[in-house]
Amino acid sequence: MNKIPFNKPFTIGAELENIARAVADGHLSGDGPYTKRCHLWLEERLGCRKALLTHSCTAALEMAAILADIGPGDEVIMPSFTFVSTANAFVLRGGVPVFIDIRSDTFNLDERLIEAAVTPATRAIVPVHYAGVPCEMDAIGAIAQKKGLLVIEDAAQALLSDHKGRRPGAIGHLGCLSFHETKNVISGEGGALLINDPKLVARAEVIREKGTNRSQFFRGEVDKYTWVDIGSSYLPSELVGAFLYAQLEHAEAITAKRLRLCAAYRSRFAKLEQAGVLRLPQADPPGTAGNGHMFYILLNDLATRTALIAYLKARGVHAVFHYVPLHSSPAGMKFGRAAGAMTVTDDVAGRLLRLPLYYDITEEDVAAIVAEIVAFFGASRGNE
Numbered sequence: 001m002n003k004i005p006f007n008k009p010f011t012i013g014a015e016l017e018n019i020a021r022a023v024a025d026g027h028l029s030g031d032g033p034y035t036k037r038c039h040l041w042l043e044e045r046l047g048c049r050k051a052l053l054t055h056s057c058t059a060a061l062e063m064a065a066i067l068a069d070i071g072p073g074d075e076v077i078m079p080s081f082t083f084v085s086t087a088n089a090f091v092l093r094g095g096v097p098v099f100i101d102i103r104s105d106t107f108n109l110d111e112r113l114i115e116a117a118v119t120p121a122t123r124a125i126v127p128v129h130y131a132g133v134p135c136e137m138d139a140i141g142a143i144a145q146k147k148g149l150l151v152i153e154d155a156a157q158a159l160l161s162d163h164k165g166r167r168p169g170a171i172g173h174l175g176c177l178s179f180h181e182t183k184n185v186i187s188g189e190g191g192a193l194l195i196n197d198p199k200l201v202a203r204a205e206v207i208r209e210k211g212t213n214r215s216q217f218f219r220g221e222v223d224k225y226t227w228v229d230i231g232s233s234y235l236p237s238e239l240v241g242a243f244l245y246a247q248l249e250h251a252e253a254i255t256a257k258r259l260r261l262c263a264a265y266r267s268r269f270a271k272l273e274q275a276g277v278l279r280l281p282q283a284d285p286p287g288t289a290g291n292g293h294m295f296y297i298l299l300n301d302l303a304t305r306t307a308l309i310a311y312l313k314a315r316g317v318h319a320v321f322h323y324v325p326l327h328s329s330p331a332g333m334k335f336g337r338a339a340g341a342m343t344v345t346d347d348v349a350g351r352l353l354r355l356p357l358y359y360d361i362t363e364e365d366v367a368a369i370v371a372e373i374v375a376f377f378g379a380s381r382g383n384e
């Protein structure tokens, strides 16, 4: 069959026309008309107080760490089963990631383990909505309130997911989104910081504009702009906003299509799951809905996963495993620490396999991939 990549970037609407218009209009630095439209879209559709585009979710997390005033020795509770940026953003401020285990159903941080990990040095909790499936935000919010902690959502994968009528990224004090080309809505590299706590909005604008009050200056709120705080250049070019706005206009359709593709995978895998050779993603927790960000299968052991990746590769299908747990990574051990056992994290990290999923993949491709995996298990059983 034709080669099926793991991911393929796509356009869906006026991306290229918007870029041409931005060039013609002569505003290519940050915060031009398209970037502002993206901000408005995010604020209206997600319900956050303020949205600011960034170069990446990594940059948004770094801004969040500055806004949270993380300093040397401050602890931040997060799952070990996540992308490096979740931890690295806080380590850059001298903070200490405190890793806890994940739930065995959603692979999101296990909220029942948070309180035991809290110490006098704890400043924040960072829930990561894995595969776009929302974390237990009610329980997390209650602990944060009781202990006086900030909630900083890593919602990189969770654009337009639903948690009891609210959108991930717009629930905690701060939320971070990614528009990396592997996410649902893309701009190549890109991200956004969502600010839900009104007290943090003004400082977020300053941090994003190199520590200056330039945003206020452009709004006419101050008569000159100057250096007022620490910061960096976190605002993307208008080219990014122009591309991204075209994608946001179709974000609901993109989500719906990805959910259909996930359903196609799921129904075709039903027999293999019944046969006990793999586990499919669990149903979304009550009151929540995912966004079709990812489709993974959980194999029975590492050896099977390794063999299946090679088998699919030989047939032109690129499937990949996911996070190498942070608590046992070289930098994770140097800069962070594990609180409690990491049983589920270590187990899942060794068995999870992500399958190709992107906007332009067809249901025929999905059927062909599943057929190869069925053949793999038929062949491996025949060999026993």
Ligand SMILES: *Cc1c(COP(=O)(O)O)cnc(C)c1O
Pocket (backbone or CB within 6 Å): 055, 056, 057, 058, 059, 082, 083, 085, 086, 128, 154, 156, 157, 177, 178, 179, 180, 189, 190, 191
């Ligand atoms: C993709 C991802 C990031 C990083 O996003 P970038 O935009 O590439 O910086 C961070 N956290 C999680 C959970 C992600 O999936």
